[in-house]
Amino acid sequence: MTPSSDPDAGRLRLQKVLAAAGVGSRRACEELIRDGRVEVDGVVVDELGSRVDPLTAVVRVDGERVVVNPDRVYLALNKPRGYLSAMTDGRGRKTLADLVPDEGTRLFHVGRLDVDTEGLILLTNDGDLAQRLAHPSYEIGKTYLADVEGAVTRDTVRRVLAGVDLDDGPVRADACRVVDRALGRSLVELVLHEGRNRIVRRLFDAVGHPVRGLVRTAIGDVRLGDLPSGTTRHLQRAELATLLEATADGSPGSVRTPERSRSRPGARHPGRQGRPPTKGRRRNPS
Numbered sequence: 001m002t003p004s005s006d007p008d009a010g011r012l013r014l015q016k017v018l019a020a021a022g023v024g025s026r027r028a029c030e031e032l033i034r035d036g037r038v039e040v041d042g043v044v045v046d047e048l049g050s051r052v053d054p055l056t057a058v059v060r061v062d063g064e065r066v067v068v069n070p071d072r073v074y075l076a077l078n079k080p081r082g083y084l085s086a087m088t089d090g091r092g093r094k095t096l097a098d099l100v101p102d103e104g105t106r107l108f109h110v111g112r113l114d115v116d117t118e119g120l121i122l123l124t125n126d127g128d129l130a131q132r133l134a135h136p137s138y139e140i141g142k143t144y145l146a147d148v149e150g151a152v153t154r155d156t157v158r159r160v161l162a163g164v165d166l167d168d169g170p171v172r173a174d175a176c177r178v179v180d181r182a183l184g185r186s187l188v189e190l191v192l193h194e195g196r197n198r199i200v201r202r203l204f205d206a207v208g209h210p211v212r213g214l215v216r217t218a219i220g221d222v223r224l225g226d227l228p229s230g231t232t233r234h235l236q237r238a239e240l241a242t243l244l245e246a247t248a249d250g251s252p253g254s255v256r257t258p259e260r261s262r263s264r265p266g267a268r269h270p271g272r273q274g275r276p277p278t279k280g281r282r283r284n285p286s
Contacts, residue, residue: 011051014038020054021068022237023061037062065244066237073103074235075123078227085112085121096121099230110134110219111142111195119144119216120224123232132247133219139193140246141174143218144200148209152178152186156207160190164206168196171203185212220246 018029018038032038036046039060052059054068067074077099079085087097087109096109100123108130110122124130133140163172175191186209192199201211217224221242227233235243 010055011053013048014040014045014050014052014059015048017052017054017057017059017068018061018066020070021059021066023066032061039063064238065241067240067244071105071125073105073107073123073125074129074240075100075103075107075232076222076224076227076235077121077123077232078224078229079113079118079121080229081116081118084115085109096123100232113216114198114201117200117214117216118229119214120219120222121216122219122222122235129243129247133243134195136193136195138247140220140243141191141193141218142195142216143189143191145179145215145217146188146190146200146204146211147213148186148188148204148211150184150186150209151181152188152209156209157188159207160203164203166199166202166206171196171199173203189217 014033015026015029018024018032019026023029023032030048033046033048033050036044038045040050040052041058052068054070057068059066059068077096079096079099083094083096083099086095087107089095100107103125105125107123107125108127110124110130110133113119113121122130122133132138157176157178160173160176163170171192171194173190173192175189177189178186179189180187188204188209190200192203200214204211215224222235222239
């Protein structure tokens with residue numbers, strides 16, 4: 001039998017694939033298989049001799065999707081101010097590529113932040129997932145902390161939740177709350193699933209509270225946390241599983257709004273220096 005006709009060519013033992021994906025030790029993965037807790041392409045597999053193609057198999061453990069393709073890269077980046085949400089720029093401006101370590105593969109960024117907005121951007125070489133995450137039909141919630149001028153009242157919060165008319169149509173926040181008020185400014189957390197041009201800034205302009213600083217703190221259940229500005233980290237297995245399930249075929253609109261973050265009064269105000277935003281020409285959601 002030639003290698004090209006071998007049905008097991010490119011296929012590896014399931015327990016080895018699971019261990020390489022970080023599910024557990026080889027022995028622990030064998031126990032998971034024996035206990036019937038592993039599915040491959042929708043079928044429970046409980047035989048240790050089973051082989052899978054890690055490049056194509058859809059594997060779940062206890063119902064949770066596990067990425068077993070060793071070539072896939074999924075990163076979270078904390079974008080600082082002053083960087084374009086692009087991998088290249090013909091005018092020599094600073095881009096995401098200046099911040100991302102060489103992963104030996106071409107990376108796509110998921111969505112955009114304008115040059116004056118900080119916070120979470122996802123990068124991956126999984127082009128299909130990148131397109132799904134950016135598509136509005138999946139309604140992936142993005143969480144922001146906005147440092148705005150003035151004291152935001154309960155009436156303003158209710159207005160943001162009810163919907164505000166903008167030049168290009170209405171916008172309504174999925175969630176909104178005031179985290180802190182001090183010195184004539186307010187720190188507001190809100191969740192939007194829209195990605196229109198500078199939508200967060202335009203929303204607050206419309207209700208009379210211009211944005212002084214803006215940070216995206218979460219995309220779905222992936223949170224920025226304490227990731228230092230200008231650095232990246234690989235997504236955790238559970239984080240990636242939620243994104244894959246949220247964008248699975250047939251699930252548009254099924255994504256839940258991220259749980260309220262643990263921001264407290266006294267939390268760092270984004271853009272504390274108070275630099276006014278620069279009007280960008282790119283279509284950015286913030």
